[in-house]
Amino acid sequence: MVDTSMSTHPFDDDHLNEECAVFGIYGPSDDASAHTALGLHAMQHRGQEASGMVSFDGSQFNAHRDIGLVGDIFGSEHVMSRLTGYASIGHNRYSTSGGTIMRNVQPLFADLEFGGFALAHNGNLTNANTLRRELVRRGSLFQSTSDTEVIIHLIATVRGESIIERMAEALREVEGAYSLVALTADGVIGVRDPLGVRPLVLGRNGESYLLASETCAFDIIGAEFVREVEPGEMVVLDGGEPRSLRIFPKQPQRFCVFEYIYFARPDSVLEGKSVYEARKNIGHELARESAVDADLVVPVPDSGVPAALGYAEESSLPFEFGIIRNHYVGRTFIEPGQEIRNLGVRLKHNANSAKLKGKRVILVDDSIVRGTTSRKIVQMVRTAGALEVHMRIASPPIAHSCFYGVDTPEREQLMAYQMDVEEMAKHLDVDSLAFISMDGLYRAMDETQRNNQLPQFCDACFTGDYPTELTDRASTDSPQLSLLTELQKT
Known part of the structure; x- marks a missing residue:
């Protein structure tokens, strides 16, 4: 999820800026939302404009999203008491120079054929505009201007017997960089793009398993780092040991070197x-x-x-x-x-x-x-x-x-x-x-x-x-590829 222009606010540092952070947890206890809020707080450096969370308590999905910092959004007992459940995902969004609209704050949620589905995304799809035009031509109605919603519409329209099959099939149509966490009634799913450009790590806290953009999100709640989610791997957290599915063939990794130079928190460990x-x-x-x-x-x-x-x-x-x-x-x-x-x-x-x-x-x-x-x-x-x-x-x-x-x-x-x-x-x-x-x-x-x-x-x-095709750049006049360019007009 990316804005196209460098922030021009006069008090901003003149740096490249990471766009967002993702977090997910599945476990037997009912404190998933508290752990998610803490994990998002630890990764506040990856996004300071907005934050959101969706939890599942066995019968219904509970969501809260707002503009601002994690502590301000999830610091009240009133908000946290409504985010009940043993599974949860969260997202931080980076401040952009465009106007902020709530429909772009993640996780995004949709009621699909197989039930409720929430998705949070770190990265950018380089063929999002091309896919969006084709989906609209086929009848899809978009509610946001985020390329993350493109993935949801693909999942809704591709064939597959399960959400795992549909996610795998949908992601074979996208290009670019992404680390995803998704929440369904059956569990939490994490996926990393085939080149592993953006980070995603797996952790454990007692009987709960966690996914996050950085290991510092585990440290704050006393969780242990287990391993990196591999490029092209899907990890399913649904009780017991995490399940690993290889949905793309292995290829040489192209992890973003700027994570080491600037983006990541210094106390994180990435790619060993x-x-x-x-x-x-x-x-x-x-x-x-x-x-x-x-x-x-x-x-x-x-x-x-x-x-x-x-x-x-x-x-x-x-x-x-x-x-x-x-x-x-x-x-x-x-x-x-x-x-x-x-x-x-x-x-x-x-x-x-x-x-x-x-x-x-x-x-x-x-x-x-x-x-x-x-x-x-x-x-x-x-x-x-x-x-x-x-x-x-x-x-x-x-x-x-x-x-x-x-x-x-x-x-x-x-x-x-x-x-x-x-x-x-x-x-x-x-x-x-x-x-x-x-x-x-x-x-x-x-x-x-x-x-x-x-x-x-x-x-x-x-x-x-x-390292990937830049399909949208080749096919449009838009200099950058994110659908969030529309924020400038909103």
Whole structure:
């Protein structure tokens, strides 16, 4: 579920943004909704616009969806007392620049031939528009503008004796990236796309089994991580041990490498790798590739912290919090005029001049997208008295848009598409600028260098090597593929 445009709110960081989180649980106790709310809370970083939950208590489905943060939506006893049941799924949605409408808040629910069916989706279908047009031609009536609803209509119309058969058949028609959790009267179902672009993990808490986008959702409720859901695998939770069905043939995985660079919480473990350690490793590799004489290493908080720690360790330079972040800035606490827009970055970041004055500073950040925030941060550090400002980026230059569930600008708006590194350095007003190389990124991931084997990650935002067909992009004028573009008109 993806909005097409990069958020332009003046207080937002200039980063790529993950679109959503999913969570599911099935077990004998009647506290599924409480565990779901806690799991969604742990994954709040993956979506701050809206959240929803659907539970099943053996006789009926119970649902609650709203705009806002998880704690505000599910923090009242009145709401939670109505979400009874031993099975539940939930979803967090990322804030977009378009207007918010309730019909797009997930999980989506439908009464199908075999009974109630709720679905939550992390990712993006690259042929959603094409499928939607065909479904409408055949008589389907859509209630939302989300590509997630395309999957529901496919399930409703394909042949199959069971929901499992129908889901498998429907998913053979879709392209793109997805991790799904679904809820029926019989249990909870999790599915991951054949390339495993988006994450999905399986956990256990006593006799209950859980599905989530990240392992940090298990930690908050004391559940144990069992394993990754494999690419192309369907996992069925319906009592007893989880059932595994292989609904797609195995093929080389293309997990999103940006999960390690920025999206995932540092304390999560994805594909057997600690996110925190991966980011520190990137910092080590970045220092080996682009050392520079300086006095201290300063992260751009919060996402640049682990990479900056690695850079400081490798270069034997002091690590200092030369920039302090204010975590309590809301999106709409003020209606910004142009003067306030110009001050926007200072509402989230402030220079710690006591550490910066008279120093040669290495700023470490996870990425540069459009460069707007990076330029303002550099100016702020110089104003605080830094003698030199060198910027080091823990990802290769982002020169291509993502079509797999990540909120990105059009390619023409990406700084790395418009300029080479030297031009970018001049525009940002830094004394030097360096990005980690593609081979360096793969070395940091403990992978063989890219030119010696097929890439093990989806790195399309750096290379333009998209691992699936981009059907909608080829067949329409729409630059991005999500049906949520209609939010701009709602």
